[in-house]
Amino acid sequence: MTKSKLETAKDLAKAHFANEPRLQHVYILEPLNETDPREPIKLLEVVEGTIERGVEPIAFAADRGLGIDYPVWIVEVSPREYGDEQISRALRNHGWRIADELPAT
């Protein structure tokens, strides 16, 4: 059975926390559009010490073989960038808004 985007996002967040000890927060970026499988899951990840390059998402393709049924886009920012109005504006320019925080466990 296909997992929902939200379930997939929660699993990804747990896996990322397990592999990146400097990861502080993972947020869903809405819209999630559960009914459109082509619309990517978008995650905002706040990582201590990451190189600051603004909103520069990287895109992972859907891969059913790996249990990922949707494309996944990840935006990684530093804690300083997370509080920066320029980052908020850049997210808005993409049409995204920061939504629920996803737990590490």
Next chain:
Amino acid sequence: MGTNQDWARAFARQALCDLDAREKLTRADAHKCHRLLFLQMAAEKVCKAYLTVANGHENVSNTHGYVAKHLPRIAVYFYGVTGNRMAEWERRAIESFAREIQVAAPACKDDNREDNCEYPWEDGQGTVRVPCEYNFPKIDDSAQNNAIVKLIRLIREASQSYAA
């Protein structure tokens, strides 16, 4: 006109070809600068594949300095979706490699470092250095370095994900 997906696929395919070239050079006992050059080119192209879909080819084609940030992120993702756990030493090794391989690109000048795998440079003592005579002491790309072997495998798997 090519779509962003077309460009991503093209970057991924070229990354795989660069890795193949590196393997041939390694078997032929080529200089380290040439092995690193193809590894650096493969790392750049796999990152560009992953950046192109979300940012657009026109915004990615001329960017530099992204390998140090995004190659470790790609590694974290693939470790996660394959159910693997990245050891701390491995994470550090990948980050160090990504940083060093970025510096090895002549177009990217970090920390005022001039060492790179393509063009001669003048070191801090006024000596002109030649890439093919330099041993790049901060990168161990030998087959005995488990972290590099795993990372090369990861670059290949990540490229294959977009190359089909």
